[in-house]
Amino acid sequence: MTFELETAANPENLKRVVIEPVTRVEGHGKVTLLLDEDNRIHQARFHIVEFRGFEKFIQGRPYTEVPVLVQRLCGICPVSHHLAASKAMDMIIGAQLTPSAEKLRRLMHFGQVMQSHALHFFYLASPDLLFGFDSEIATRNIVGVAAAYPEIARQGVALRKYGQEVIRLTAGKRIHGTGAIPGGVNKNLTLAERDFLLKDIEQMIVWSQGAVDLIKKIYCERPEFHNGFGYYRSSFMSLVRPDGALDLYHGGLRARDEHDQDIFDHLDYGHYWDYVHEEVKPWSYMKFPFIRSRGREEGWYRVGPLARVNNCDFIPTPLAEVERRIFKAFDGGSATQATLAYHWTRMIEMLHCAEGIQDLLHDDDLLGDDLLSQGERALRGVGVIEAPRGTLIHHYRINEDEQIVRANLIVSTTHNNQAMNEAVRQVALQYLDGKELTEGLLNHIEVAIRAFDPCLSCATHAVGKMPLEVELIDAEGKEIDRLVRNSSGACGV
C-alpha cells in the first residue's frame, strides 16, 4: 500500500528536487520531492540508499563472533548491537546472567545512550535549535555553536566523552569493544576504574540537567511552533520494565496507539514476529515494519526517546522522573505527538543515564568476579534492547555446528521509517508547498529527519560539511535552480 504523497499519480510531468545526502544524521540518505509547475508537492520520500548485507555475510560464522561482528553496523551506537546480539546469544547458550554481568552490561549501555544522546543533541541538532532552522548556513554547525555558546559546546563534548569512558572501561575500547560475550561479560570494573568514573559523575548529572533545562526553555519559548512542526499522530512502541518503568536494557514490549490506548503490553519479545511484520518497498533499501494486528496501513509506529518517555509509567531515577512529569504535563498528561519533542525526551533520557550510572557505580556487584553463566542450549536466540534511537531487535538461528544460519535485524531507524517519511511529508506541505526553493526551507525537511536521530547506515557518518547538491528541474527537464555545498562547507549556486 502507499500513503498520501508517497507516490505521485503522474510523476513523469513533475519536477524533481533531491536533497542528497541528508546532513547531520548518521549515514547516507536522500529526500526526493516531486513538484508541479506551481511548486505544489505531489510526492515526498525519504530514501535510505545504502545496502549493508550484514544479515547475509554473518551466515556461517561461529555464534561467539556475532556480538563483536554485528556492532560494526555502527560507529555511533555499536554497544546497542553488541548488547542486543549478546542477549540473543545468552538465549542460545541458555544463560541467566549473574548480577555482576547484568549490571556491568547495564552500565555499558547507560554510557552508550548517554554519549549518543549528547552527540546528537549538541553536535547535530543544537545548531538548528539555537540558531534557527533557516539561519546562516555557514555557522549552522557545531563550530558555530562553539563560537556563540562555548560553554554549551564544552559541556556537550564533556558529556559525550564521559559516556565514551564508561564504554571503554566496560567494553575495553570506546568504539567496537568486546566486553559482552555470550553468557555474560569478559571483565569487571577494578576499584580504580570505578573511582575514576565516580570522580566526575556528579558534574555529569548537573550538566545533563542543564541540557534538559536548555531544550525545555527553547521548546517552551515557542510551544505552538515546536508542537506543530511536522505534526502527526502515530502509535509508539518501546520496552518497559514489568512494573511499567522506563528500562533501556530489558523488558517487555509495549505499543500504544495514536489515542494512547494499549495495542499490546508486556509482550515477550522472544516471539516478536507474531506481532511485528516488515514490508518491502522498491524505492528504499530500508524495510517498513508494522504492527500486524493493525495492518500495513494503520500499523506503523514510532520508537526512540519520545516513544519510551510517552510509554513508560515512570522513570526509576528521581531527577529524570521529575522532568518526565513536567514533559507529560506540557501536553495535558497524554502522549505527546510532536516530532520535535524527540529532542526534549532525549535529554530527559540522558539525565536518566547519568543518574543510572551513579547508582550503579555505588553497587559493589560491578567489582564482582562471577561474570559468566550458561544453561540448556537452544538453536534460536532473540535479543531486544532499547538503543539510543529506539527498539533494536536481533534474531539468530544457529545449526548443530554452532554456525549462524539465519539472522534478522530490525534496527531502530527501520522502525521509524514510515514515521520519518510522514514527518518529511508534513513539513513539505507545511513549509515548502507552493514556495520558491531555498536552502533554509529545505533544511526544515532535514530538521524533521534529524529529530529522529536516524542512523542510516550506521558506520559511515560525517558532521556538517558533507557535500550537498540540490537541483530544481522543470517539467521539461531543464535545470532552473541549483544549490551546491562543497566538501569544505562553502555554498554556491
Add this chain to the structure above:
Amino acid sequence: MSKTITIDGTKISFTEGQTIMDAALAAKVYIPHLCHNPEFKPHGSCKLCTVNVNGRAVSACTMPASDGMEVENKTETLDNERRAIVQMLFVEGNHLCPTCEKSGNCQLQAVAYCLGMMTPHYNHFYPPREIDASHPDVFLDRNRCILCELCVRASRDVDGKNVFGLSGRGIGSRLVVNSASGRLGDSTFAVTDRAAKVCPTGAILIKRQGFSVPIGSRIYDHKPICQVETEGKSGGEHE
C-alpha cells in the same frame, strides 16, 4: 672459547647445532617470523626471517649458525621485503582483524604492526575458502590460514595423528584434513591436541571461547611481538 655470530654488529654466542634463529632468540634478538616455533622442526616457508649472511639471503630458522658469521637482520631493505610478504599474506587470505577473536593474540597481526604495515597495499584476492565447523570443539576457518604448517607439524610430530596436510600447488595450496570426508569432525583430532593450540592466526579456534580475554589482557595489547618473543614466550603459544 665459545663460538659467536654477529647480528647487526652485536656479537652473540651460540652452541653447535643451533640455527641463526635459535641463537638470536637465546640472545633476545628478534628476527621476524611466522612459520617458526622453537618447539617444532624448522620449516623455512614463510621467508619472513630472511637475513643477509655474508651478502646472501638465507632463512634464519634453517641456516645453521657458524663461527664468525656476519648477519644483517634489521635493515630497511629487509624490513621492506618482510612488510611486502606480510601484505601479500593479508591479501591472499581473508583476514578481518576487527571482528576476529584472535585479534590482539594473533602473530600475523602483531608482525604486521611490528613491521609498520599501514595498509594491505596490494589488491585483495578475496578467495573463497572453506569453513569447517563439523568438529564439536574446534572451528577451522581457512580464510585465516597462512599455510605455515605448524598444525601439520604439531599433529604429526607431537600428537602422532597426521590430521592436517597441505594440498594443491602455488596459489591453489590449501589446508586439508585427513579423514574420509575431509571434515575435521570425522578425523581423530581432539581439542587437547597440541595442534589445536599452535595456529599463529585465527584459523584454528576453540569453540565457545571467543573474546573471553578482555582487551587489555591479550598478548600483544601492551608489548609488540618483538618484545614478547624476546622475553621468553615462544611463538605459537596462544591459549
